[in-house]
Amino acid sequence: MNRVLSSIKWIYYVSQRFNKIDVKGRTAVTSKLAAAGIAFGVMALIAIMSVMNGFQMEFIDAIMEISSYHVQARCDGADADKFESWCRINPLVRNMTLFSEAQGLLVDSYSGMQSASLIRAVPDDIYVYDKGFSRELEIISGSFDIESDDSIVIGYDLACNLHVTVGSVVNLLAVSGSSDNALFSNDRQFIVTGIFFANYQDINGAYAFVNLNAAKKYFGSNSESFYGIKLYDSNKDVFFISELLKMFPNFRVETWRAYNRSFFGALRVEKNVLMILILLIFVVVAVNIYNSMRRMIYERRQDIAVLSALGATKTELKIIFTIKGFITGLTGSVIGLIFGIFLCINMERIFMFLAKAQYYMQYLMLKFFSPDSLIYLQENPMFSIYAEIPARMVLSEIVLIFTFGILAALFSSMAAERHLMKLTVSEVLHDE
Numbered sequence: 001m002n003r004v005l006s007s008i009k010w011i012y013y014v015s016q017r018f019n020k021i022d023v024k025g026r027t028a029v030t031s032k033l034a035a036a037g038i039a040f041g042v043m044a045l046i047a048i049m050s051v052m053n054g055f056q057m058e059f060i061d062a063i064m065e066i067s068s069y070h071v072q073a074r075c076d077g078a079d080a081d082k083f084e085s086w087c088r089i090n091p092l093v094r095n096m097t098l099f100s101e102a103q104g105l106l107v108d109s110y111s112g113m114q115s116a117s118l119i120r121a122v123p124d125d126i127y128v129y130d131k132g133f134s135r136e137l138e139i140i141s142g143s144f145d146i147e148s149d150d151s152i153v154i155g156y157d158l159a160c161n162l163h164v165t166v167g168s169v170v171n172l173l174a175v176s177g178s179s180d181n182a183l184f185s186n187d188r189q190f191i192v193t194g195i196f197f198a199n200y201q202d203i204n205g206a207y208a209f210v211n212l213n214a215a216k217k218y219f220g221s222n223s224e225s226f227y228g229i230k231l232y233d234s235n236k237d238v239f240f241i242s243e244l245l246k247m248f249p250n251f252r253v254e255t256w257r258a259y260n261r262s263f264f265g266a267l268r269v270e271k272n273v274l275m276i277l278i279l280l281i282f283v284v285v286a287v288n289i290y291n292s293m294r295r296m297i298y299e300r301r302q303d304i305a306v307l308s309a310l311g312a313t314k315t316e317l318k319i320i321f322t323i324k325g326f327i328t329g330l331t332g333s334v335i336g337l338i339f340g341i342f343l344c345i346n347m348e349r350i351f352m353f354l355a356k357a358q359y360y361m362q363y364l365m366l367k368f369f370s371p372d373s374l375i376y377l378q379e380n381p382m383f384s385i386y387a388e389i390p391a392r393m394v395l396s397e398i399v400l401i402f403t404f405g406i407l408a409a410l411f412s413s414m415a416a417e418r419h420l421m422k423l424t425v426s427e428v429l430h431d432e
Helices: 002-024 028-068 077-089 131-136 156-162 201-206 212-218 234-247 261-299 301-309 314-345 347-369 371-376 381-387 395-422 425-431
Strands: 071-074 093-108 114-122 138-142 151-155 169-175 189-197 207-211 226-231 252-255
Touching: 028 131, 028 201, 028 261, 028 314, 028 395, 071 234, 077 093, 077 226, 093 131, 093 156, 093 212, 114 156, 114 169, 114 201, 114 212, 151 156, 151 201, 156 189, 156 201, 201 207, 207 212, 226 234, 234 252, 261 314, 261 395, 314 347, 314 395, 347 371
Parallel strands: 114 207, 151 189
Antiparallel strands: 071 226, 071 252, 093 114, 093 169, 093 226, 138 189, 151 207, 169 189
16 A cells, blocks of 8 residues: 555656646647647537537427427327326426317418418417416517417417418418318408417417317317426436326327427437537547657656666556646646636627627728728628527536546547557667
């Protein structure tokens, strides 16, 4: 035990001495550039992945809260009451909504404009008890009022396609449903009581909401009803479904992973490809660290020979340079972590600053070379759009990026240490 402690002490002492000398030596610039490269890579990955998370979660939240839910269960009339009671006491369930839907063709009674839509029937108090639904579905005109059977709330893009506003009358000209319901009719008229906006265009351009009584009246008696279930943790959907099927084996269930497989898969691929491209920064930095450590080992060959002559083993000598690589990686990762989090917190201010900087640079150029064009100069609106995207930092991703920055330097140092095995004491001292 004493031998191990004494070995650790002298290894740490020698490593610190090498670090102090390298601050002023020829490898100082290379070491600083390596740490700066890791810092830049960690900062870029944290900022870009957080912005990507924010960009994607804008869509995912809207889909989950408004459209697909976390789990959809097809209602079985005999077990409906029992199922509702079971969901209310289940600790995994945040809320549950009974709904039905049908595809339809909406027609403005005044202009005759038509647009295909998905008519979803929900409880008239959903906007009160479902906080996620009300958060993601923003009412920009009127109110979410579907208490009356002839009331309807439609998306912003759908309202634009129909040329309707709050108070307009629309007719559900065609609707899918059962055989006891007419496919075409001019009597299914609704008054637009609200227009909403969601962060997903397909919902804005297709969705319309009515109450459950309207569904019974217009969708037909054989139209299917569903339970939309939202969980506190969407990743526990598989566990929840296994519990549900044990209690209600006749129910048919579908999880959000299957319901939006193609869209979520595309988002995942986009994120993974972007992460791989940014990780190339670490590859370049790792090569830089590898060459830096090889050069350091070559410059320290006399010191290495002396230490070997004094009884140092190859493993102990490797640990000295491993500590150097670890310190380089840790320093760069900590600096990158601090600046990455700072960028994420101040993302809106940074984009607005870039917008102002670009505007004034263009202003100065036009002021000197084309003053007549100043009246057409405007700020780039894309910066304002980017500034509105919230950066969402995921702890697991940040820890992974931080660890990867350290490991990139550590493994590069360990790879360079193989050249220690090629040095012998007699050869080095003979050369000197």
